Structure formats: structure tokens, C-alpha cells
Amino acid sequence: MEHMTNIIELxxxxxxxxxxxxxxxxFNLEVKKGEFITFLGxxxxxxxxxxxxxxxxxxxxxxxxxxxGKPITELPPNERPINTVFQRYALFxxxxxxxxxxxxxxxxxxxxxxxxxxxxxxxxxxxxxxxEKRSIDTLSGGQQQRVAIARAVVNEPQILLLDxxxxxxxxxxxxxxxxxxxxxxRELGITFIYVTHDQEEALTMSDKIVVMxxxxxxxxxxxxxxYNEPINAFVADFIGDSNIFNGIMTGKLKARFCGxxxxxxxxxxxxxxxxxxxxxxxxxxxxxxxGQIRGIVSSVIFKGMHYEITxxxxxxxxxxxxxxxxxxxxxxxxxxxxxxxxxxxxxxxTNIFPAEIxxxxxxxxxxxxxxxxxxxxxxxxxxxxxxxxxxxxxxxxDTRKLRIKISIKPQDIELTDxxxxxxxxxxxxxxxxxxxxxxxxIHTDLEQDFVVDDEYLWNMEDQVGLLMPVEKMIFSVKK
Amino acid sequence: xxxxxxxxKNLGIPYALFLVLFVMAPLLVLFYYAFTNGQGExxxxxxxGFFSDPNTLGTLCYSFGIAAVxxxxxxxxxxxxxxxxxxxxxxTKSVILMLFVMPMWINFSLRITALKEIxxxxxxxxxxxxxxxxxxGMTYDFLPFMILPIYNTIAKLDGALLxxxxxxxxxxxxxxxxxxxxxxxxxxxxxxxxxxxPAMTNYVVLDMLYNSTYIMGSLIGSYFAAYNxxxxxxxxxxxxxxxxxxxxxxxxxxxxxxxxxALL
Numbered sequence: 001m002e003h004m005t006n007i008i009e010l011x012x013x014x015x016x017x018x019x020x021x022x023x024x025x026x027f028n029l030e031v032k033k034g035e036f037i038t039f040l041g042x043x044x045x046x047x048x049x050x051x052x053x054x055x056x057x058x059x060x061x062x063x064x065x066x067x068x069g070k071p072i073t074e075l076p077p078n079e080r081p082i083n084t085v086f087q088r089y090a091l092f093x094x095x096x097x098x099x100x101x102x103x104x105x106x107x108x109x110x111x112x113x114x115x116x117x118x119x120x121x122x123x124x125x126x127x128x129x130x131x132e133k134r135s136i137d138t139l140s141g142g143q144q145q146r147v148a149i150a151r152a153v154v155n156e157p158q159i160l161l162l163d164x165x166x167x168x169x170x171x172x173x174x175x176x177x178x179x180x181x182x183x184x185x186r187e188l189g190i191t192f193i194y195v196t197h198d199q200e201e202a203l204t205m206s207d208k209i210v211v212m213x214x215x216x217x218x219x220x221x222x223x224x225x226x227y228n229e230p231i232n233a234f235v236a237d238f239i240g241d242s243n244i245f246n247g248i249m250t251g252k253l254k255a256r257f258c259g260x261x262x263x264x265x266x267x268x269x270x271x272x273x274x275x276x277x278x279x280x281x282x283x284x285x286x287x288x289x290x291g292q293i294r295g296i297v298s299s300v301i302f303k304g305m306h307y308e309i310t311x312x313x314x315x316x317x318x319x320x321x322x323x324x325x326x327x328x329x330x331x332x333x334x335x336x337x338x339x340x341x342x343x344x345x346x347x348x349x350t351n352i353f354p355a356e357i358x359x360x361x362x363x364x365x366x367x368x369x370x371x372x373x374x375x376x377x378x379x380x381x382x383x384x385x386x387x388x389x390x391x392x393x394x395x396x397x398d399t400r401k402l403r404i405k406i407s408i409k410p411q412d413i414e415l416t417d418x419x420x421x422x423x424x425x426x427x428x429x430x431x432x433x434x435x436x437x438x439x440x441x442i443h444t445d446l447e448q449d450f451v452v453d454d455e456y457l458w459n460m461e462d463q464v465g466l467l468m469p470v471e472k473m474i475f476s477v478k479k
Numbered sequence: 480x481x482x483x484x485x486x487x488k489n490l491g492i493p494y495a496l497f498l499v500l501f502v503m504a505p506l507l508v509l510f511y512y513a514f515t516n517g518q519g520e521x522x523x524x525x526x527x528g529f530f531s532d533p534n535t536l537g538t539l540c541y542s543f544g545i546a547a548v549x550x551x552x553x554x555x556x557x558x559x560x561x562x563x564x565x566x567x568x569x570x571t572k573s574v575i576l577m578l579f580v581m582p583m584w585i586n587f588s589l590r591i592t593a594l595k596e597i598x599x600x601x602x603x604x605x606x607x608x609x610x611x612x613x614x615x616g617m618t619y620d621f622l623p624f625m626i627l628p629i630y631n632t633i634a635k636l637d638g639a640l641l642x643x644x645x646x647x648x649x650x651x652x653x654x655x656x657x658x659x660x661x662x663x664x665x666x667x668x669x670x671x672x673x674x675x676x677p678a679m680t681n682y683v684v685l686d687m688l689y690n691s692t693y694i695m696g697s698l699i700g701s702y703f704a705a706y707n708x709x710x711x712x713x714x715x716x717x718x719x720x721x722x723x724x725x726x727x728x729x730x731x732x733x734x735x736x737x738x739x740x741a742l743l
Contacts, residue, residue, distance in 0.1 A: 055646060056645075056646075057642055057645075057646075076645065076650075077642070077645040077646050078645050078646070078647075078648045078649055078650055078654075082646075083646055083647065084642075084643070084646045086639050086642070086643060087639075088637075088639060090637065090639035090640050090642065090643040091643075092640060092643070092644075092658060093640075093662070094661045094662055094664075103644070103647050103649075103657070104647035104648050107647060107648035107649050107653065108648060151643075151647070152646075152647075155647065155648070
């Protein structure tokens, strides 16, 4: 059956640059004919590099690319039946729209009357009838985008690559183009490989999403799979809003996280470290005393369709979406249905916790100022002498609206007897011997659980300080 | 009440003065001498004289020939250099570019004297190859003016455009001919106008190379040396007309070029 054949396969693709930087490592992918597949990830995750290797602009250092079963790994771009829609369109400024679109056909020595027909047809497809003689610089961003798509599509490629094609458009235009691209994909039946860092865009448009981080594939699946069953904390955090907690299984179908005990449906062995993900829309606020945990409402934001309510429970924060408003300071209970708790075995026990920004625009955790500049965390920003944070365009960033999360690996945290030297203090609530080291769960005074790997033996209930070097921390920003 | 001593308008005064003193006034004087005779009467004889004298017309043609050949040689030498430098990833490329441009910082007469010595060493009597020597001297002198603008336009070229061309099925040569070359046209044109026009008039190069041939510049010089200010002014004026024509022409091509593939 035709729709079952793989049009393109990437096998153990690795791209390492001369300076040793590895943009993509051991990337494997099979794309079926006619699929709409999206590479999703933060900037620098290797998604564009992967696309460029499929297009032929970059040659992988290792691995093989197969097109219809035949290797094309080192074939130059002009010999591949693949066309690209570039991030900044890359239209030829010295040619009018007709000549831009006809460029590919002319290379194939297509007769002029056929070119004329095809160009007209493709201009109809992108809603730019009669624009043949216009020059590029008379077009708006959206129109240039359409010409770029037309120029690629007119060659009837087997695969169309789109490198963040909507990145330069405003929000409204972007939404429109998303739907149009989706429609175009249906009409043309061409395989689309789409690159974006916008998770909503990926969820709206794709048949299949590949989530990438640090050059590695994190998860591949349908938008529903990725959203409902994220494979790790990174994916859960990147796709949609999530409450992510470190925790531990305390019994059969029972997990403890966020200072409470929850029933769940994932059967994971008792004593296993877990990461629990709860989507804000699945958090139900109840009367105090009724839910699994209790807390105090710390902020309420109206979002149009719902309210986003943040509840503080101990030092944990849980974000809920509700159609009913609440008042700041309300005492509430928090309830989550068992099947709305997504339990992941924390193979990678990376600790993720929120940091605060103080009045001086310094990053702070547990009352300690961290030795790291905000400008190095918020991409493209710079700081004025009085500490105001400016973005790329020079306008002020409201730091109160920034939510910064710190992640740190268990092996990068050290335990110490000198509690005051630690960034945060707590007691050992669990320990497992892992052959060459112990894996501890530290329940901190801030009611968070940290997973720490240490080669020395500590005892249950020992009071310890956690030493966390700033240079081992990874910061992520959400606005 | 004038709060500011210098408004924007006032800042233009020195420039206006300069314009009047050193551009407008000499031009008027030039016009005056070109269209008058020794008695100060209006005449067109200078103009008709130029176009009826086979010697002056011959010099005009010869100058054109020199300028055209010099420009062509400069372009052929400069384009590959500029292209290779602009597209290469050498860390040393700014140094190499500097090496090409550096002669510009050495005194012109010194350079030409050096060239003369070298040429004499090869040719013996320089008078035997006037055309070759003139082209060599001028190419040596004007090459940086051709390299720099071409280098700048190619270096500024968006790499994505070339990738787009390759992506749409163009091989390396096709991508160069259809994208790089037409898009480097502004650089070529400004290089050409910076070489062609001086090459028609810069007779110092010829003089220093013991050259007995005449180009437009030497012709004007000879008229003034013979105290024929009227004839000399007319030739200068005709040259000015040619320059204007040339500038309009290149601008026209440039506009065509940015509007749509006229040069393809």
C-alpha cells in the first residue's frame, strides 16, 4: 500500500561541527508518504540543522539519509526532488514574481507555455492571481511568504521543507497561514516537513510531531500523544502549560508529590522516583479539606476563555485553569483525578524548580542571589545601568511576568552537613542504592523534593544542605 | 527669538559656500571660455573645431579605447578576486583584501615610477609599447577601485538566496550566473564608473611612462599649455558631457536591473 511506504528515512544521523559542537546526534526518523511532520524544539535544538541535511545544504558527519529507499546523503541540493520554503523567504530581489516562481521550472528546461500555465495555477493556489509582474519589494510579508511557498510548490517536489516559515508574520497572519498551509497539504498530497519552535503551531498543523532538544529526539508521536503522554519532563514542559513535580511511588497506584499523596493509574513499582505531570485544565479547585492537598490562591489572571489560578501549597505552586474565578488569598483544596496524573519514571531525575527575580533584577532562589546575569538567560536581552531589562527591540521587559525555571541534574548536586552553606535545606526522605552510588530524595524546607546522586551514605531523616553550583544549572524562561 | 545659533539650515552654509566657490564658479568660467574666442565674443568655433579636427577626434577614440580596455582588464582581474575573497571562509581574508588595497596608500607617482623601472627592465625602450604600457599602468593604479565595490556587494549578498537557487535545481554555475552575477551588478557598475572615467583623462600615468600618445586629459593639458584656454575649456566641457551621459546610462541599467531581469 502506497501510504505505508517511507518516503524518507534518517538513520543514525549525526552532525558535528569543526569546533566539536554536536548539533544533531544519532537522529533516527522514518517519514511516510504524504505526512505532515513537524520538528519542534527550542532554538539551538538541532531542528533546522536536521532540515538542512534533508535539503542537502549540510552533509551529516555520520549516518545515512534514504529517499524512497535510495541513499541521498551526499547528493547536492539541486539533484534532490525536495524544495524548501526558507525562514526569511529568500526570494530573488532582481526578478519579478513570475520569474521567481518560474526559476525551478526553467532549470528543468520546461517549455515556456507549460511554465506559464503552472505559474498561473500555483498563484491561484496561494491567492495571488494577477501578481505575475509585481516586484518583490512591493509585497507585504504575508504575500512574500505565499510567493516563497508557490516557488517551492510549483516544482511538485516529493517533499516540501518549511523552515519556520511563519516566524516573521504577526499573530493574526500566522493563524491564517497555518490553516492555509494545512489546507494546501491536503490539496497537494505532498509530504511536508515543518520546523517550528511554536508548540501551538505544531499541535494545530501536524500529523506527527518530533520533539527535539539538544540535538536529540525526545519524543515522536501524534499531537494528542505528545500532549497527553509526554515521555519526559522536558516534553511536558515544552508542550502546553504543565505542572511538573518530582516525586516517589509510595504504594500500588499511589504517588507522593507536591506535598500530598495522589492515586494514579500508572502502575509503577513502589519506591521509584517519578516525575508527575498535571495539565492546568485538569487541576480542580475544591473547598479546603476536600482535595488531596490544600493551598492558598496567590494569583488570578483572566485569559478570555478561563481564569488561570495559581495556588501555593507550602512552597509548591500549582497552576489551575478554571471557568470560575477565585480571589487572591482564598483557601482552597486541590483535587486531581487519578487518570489526569501522568506519571513518568524519572530515568533522568533532573530537578526542575522555579526561581524568582528580585527588585534589582537579579535571580534569586530561597533568598540567595544566584551569580548569573538575567541577560544570559533571556535570549537577546540587555540590561541598562539601572538594571532595567530590555529586549532585542530595546523595549522594557516586565520581569514580574517572566517565569524562570532552573533545572539541575542529580549528580550535580552535593550534600553537606553544613546546612547553612547549602542553597536549600531539607531531610532525606528516601534512598536507593544504585550499585555505585546512592540516589536520595531530599524533602526540602520549601516542600519540594530534590533527587540527588551521592556516593556517600547518609541516613533517612538526616538534615542536609544542598550545594548547587550555578554553572551546572540550566535556565529556561516562560513569559 | 532664536534659541539656537545653529539650526539645521545653518549647518548647510559651509557646504553651500563650497558649492558656489569650487563647483559653480569654475563651471561658469569653463562655460564662458568654451563659448568665446580670444576677443571675448560668443562663438561655436571651439565646438565645431573639436569635431572637425581628425586629431582631436582620434584622441577621443583612442581615449575610449584605452578606458574600455583598462576597465575590461580591471573587471576581469577584480571580479574573481572579489568573489573568492567575499565567499571564502579564510580567517585571513581581510588581510588579503588589504594587500590588494594597500597600493592605494602609497604615493601614486612613486608607484608609477616603480612600475616604469620594472617595465623598462622587460621592454627596454618604453616608447615601443605605448598602448600596452598605458593599460598596464592604469590597471595597476585603478584595480583597487574595482575590487572594493564588487567585494562589498558580494559580501553583503544573502547566502540564503544562493541556497534557494541550489534548492530549486540550479547547479553551481547556474546559481552563479542567475543569482550572484546579476545581484553583484551594482558593485560592477560602480567599479566600472570609478575606473572608466579616470582612465579617459589620467594622463599623468602616460607622461610618467614616457608615453608620447595622447588621451583626452593630455589633450586638454596641451591646449592650456599653449595658452588656448578656449579650446581646452571646450574639450573639458565635452568630456563633462560624456561623463554625464555615462552616469545616466549606468543609472538606467541599475534601475532596470533592480526592477526585473533585464540583464539575464
